[in-house]
Every structure is written in structure tokens, then in C-alpha cells.
Amino acid sequence: MQGMTIIVKTVVRIVTSFIVLYGIYIVLYGHLTPGGGFPGGVIVAAAYILIMLAYGKEVALRSFGDKSASLLDNLGAFGFLAIALLGLTGGYFFLNFINHGQPFRLVSAGTLPLSNIAIGVKVSACLYAVFIALAIFGRAVYRAMEEPGKEER
Amino acid sequence: MIVYLLTFILFVMGLYCLVAKKNVVKKVIGIVIMDYAVNLLLILVGYRRGGVAPILLKGMDRAKFTTQSVDPLPQALVLTSIVIGLGVLALMVALCIRLYEKYKTFDMSEIRRLRG
Amino acid sequence: MVLFVVLLVFMIIGSIIAIEARNLLSSVISVGTVGFALSIAFLLLGAPDIAITQIVVEVIALIILIRGTISLDNTAIEKHRDTFAMVSALVFFGIFLAFSYVALKDMPEFGKPLMKVSQGYLQRGLQRTGAANIVMSIVLDFRGYDTLGEATVLFTSILGAFVVLRKRGRKKKEERDRARVGIPGDL
Secondary structure, eight states: OOOOOHHHHHHHHHHHHHHHHHHHHHHHTTTTSSOOHHHHHHHHHHHHHHHHHHHOHHHHHHHSOHHHHHHHHHHHHHHHHHHHHHGGGTTSTTOOOSOOOSTTSSSOSTTHHHHHHHHHHHHHHHHHHHHHIIIIIHHHHHHHHHSTTOSOO | OHHHHHHHHHHHHHHHHHHHOOBHHHHHHHHHHHHHHHHHHHHHHTOBTTOBOSBOOTTOOHHHHHHHBOOHHHHHHHHHHHHHHHHHHHHHHHHHHHHHHHHSOOBHHHHHHHHO | OHHHHHHHHHHHHHHHHHHHOSBHHHHHHHHHHHHHHHHHHHHHTTOHHHHHHHHHHHHHHHHHHHHHHSSSOOBOOOSSOOHHHHHHHHHHHHHHHHHHHHHHTTSOOTBOOOOSSHHHHHHHHHHHHOOSBHHHHIIIIITHHHHHHHHHHHHHHHHHHHHHHOSSTTHHHHHHHHHHHTOOSOO
């Protein structure tokens, strides 16, 4: 799988950074405007999937492999859990322990932006990892179909 | 009322696809349609006629917002439900690929016969 | 109201095409149209968060579904149709719809939500959490346990996909163990 034509590659090279930027914007402004960790994470994952579809899996895996994807996945999940556990210092689980600050500002609402970032990292890494699984391990299936008799039973 | 009933019809169509179709991928599509129908029903229950989205803007009157906004609770629950649906879909497609690799067909009755 | 009825009828037609199409690829694309119509419906229902999430998730779901089906056998299965099972399924679904009609009479009328719990969230959301987006304040603060459970479910499903799809696995170690204990290889 060596990717698509040069037109697709050029367009992807220009567009991908904007997609990632939009995803990060959606994650960071989740507590003020529509959005949040889930859609932002899915948008970032879509940017990586776009790279993988356009350039082939070797190029995509060289910059961001499945090991680092699962590592980021775990980091996001544990970050969210850690934010929830830190609430125990003030009394109970999921306590919003940071000062709320001025409303309608980017730095406000206590732990909510941090939780949003953790969830965004988790969701994006998770979806990218499952696409890696479908692309790499699924490819072995197609290869086994093309040359029957060679697969181990 | 008619809107709820149409949502139920959509759900039943997904259920029919899940029960009566032989193809495994068609079964997956049935589950996806059922997912859509349930999410839509939850959001429809929380709709207020002429309501605004539950997001405060800067110069908005708080008391008026409380009486005008749509129900935010089903939206919060559906937000997680959609992403879970995507994860489950990925798992189901993985199972389909695995089944095809093992039995070289998507036909459910064929797979059952090969199993013995 | 009329707008939602039109959208729902469109979704039902799309799902009929998705269910009855011969080719799996066209069936998958019909499901995509249903999902995009659903995101428009969410937008009209005053839920922009859900609309954004739905439209992005739909794109990824389409990619995954096409990825799963495009290289494989994508013709529908036409032989040995079981008419009795189909007719009985349709009859039972008619009964289901009749009962749901009875049950729907007790639901709150469309456009007039109950909002017993949500009233408190709307009133105190900004003071308690400081977030302008009330949906996010519910997802991450008032009902954080839900989100934690969601993260766990997502993690588990991805783990399941990895385990199911892995080709080589830990087979060598397992065979070695079997040889050591004396169990024949093919059970």
C-alpha cells in the first residue's frame, strides 16, 4: 500500500495541519462553545486516519506508531482518573477543586478544560489505534485470501 | 406523538434487519440503525418548542435562559453514547473480518453449517 | 414538527434502502445518509454538541465500515430465503409497534419536556462549575462517573478489536506449553 495519487497527497499535506488545529480548538473551547473532548478527539483521529489513507501505512506508522497510540490512550484515561481522584483532596470524587475564575474566559471552570484535554487525547489515540488494527491486521486477511493454502490453520 | 412513533418505526426496522437478514454485515448495519433511533428518541424527549441550545452566551438573561433552554441532560448522556457506539462498531467490524477469514463467507446459515 | 417528520421519513427511506440493497457497499453508504440526516435533526433540535459529534463519528464509522467490506465478498445473500421467519418477525414487530403506541401515550408531549432534574442544572450550572456550556458541565462535573464508565467501555472495545484481529498472537508459547504438558496440539 503506497498511498494515493500526488494530487491527494498534496491536498492532504496542506489540509491536515488545519484539521488538527480545528480539533485542538474544539477541545480547548469545549466549556465555552459547542464541542468538547469527544468530538475534538475524533477530529484529531480523523486527521491521522487521513494521513494514513493518503500516504500509506508505512509513512503514518513511522511518525506515530501503534505503541505510542496505546501509550497515549492509557495516559489520557489515567489523566482523567487522576483529575477525578485529586478531587478527594477537597472532599469527594470528581470535585471541581480548582478556582472557577471569571466566566466566559478560556482559563475558567476549574478542572473542566483539563478533563476535556485528557478525554480528547484518549479518544483520538483510541480511534487511531483501532484504525491501525483494522489496517494492519486486516491486511493480513486480504493477503491470505489472495494466495489460498498459505495461511496457517 | 407522530415523531416518537416514527422513531419507533426506525428502531423496528433496525431490529428487523438484525433478526431476519442472513448477512453478517447487514446485521451490523441493523445494530447501527437501532443506535441512531435510540439516540434520536432521547434527544426528542428533551426538546422544548422554540427552545435555545443549553449554552450560555455573554449578554444572556439567566432567568430567561432557564425557562427557554432545551433539556441538557439527555444531550450529555447521548454524547457519550455516540462515541461508545463507534467503539462497538469497530469491534463488530473486527469480528466480521475475523469470521470472513475463518469461513470465507458472510452468510450466517453457512457459517452455522460449517461449524457442524 | 413538520420538519422533523420529513427528516424522519427520509431516514426511514434511507434505512429501507440500506436493509434491502443487493450490494453491501451501497448499503453502507445508505447508512451514511441516515447518519448525516440524524446530525441535521440534532442541529434543529437545539443540540449543537451532539450534531458535531454525530457528523464526525459518522465519517469515521463510514471509513471503518467501507474498510471492513470493500475488499471482501460484497454481494448480498439471496438463496434460501426463510419466508416463515420473515413473516413471523414482521408480525411480532407489528405487535411491538402497537404496544409502543399504547406506551407512548404516557410520554410527555413533544415540545414540552419534564425537566425536573435539569432545571437545577440549568440554574446552578454556571455558579457550581463556571462553565458556560451546560452540557459539558453535566458530562464532566455533575455526572462524571458516566464519562469515566464511557472511557472504560471505549478502552475495552478497542482492546477487544486488537485481540480479535491479531493474526499471530501468542500461539508459539501456547504450543510450547501444550507440548510440555502433553496435550495434543489440535483440540
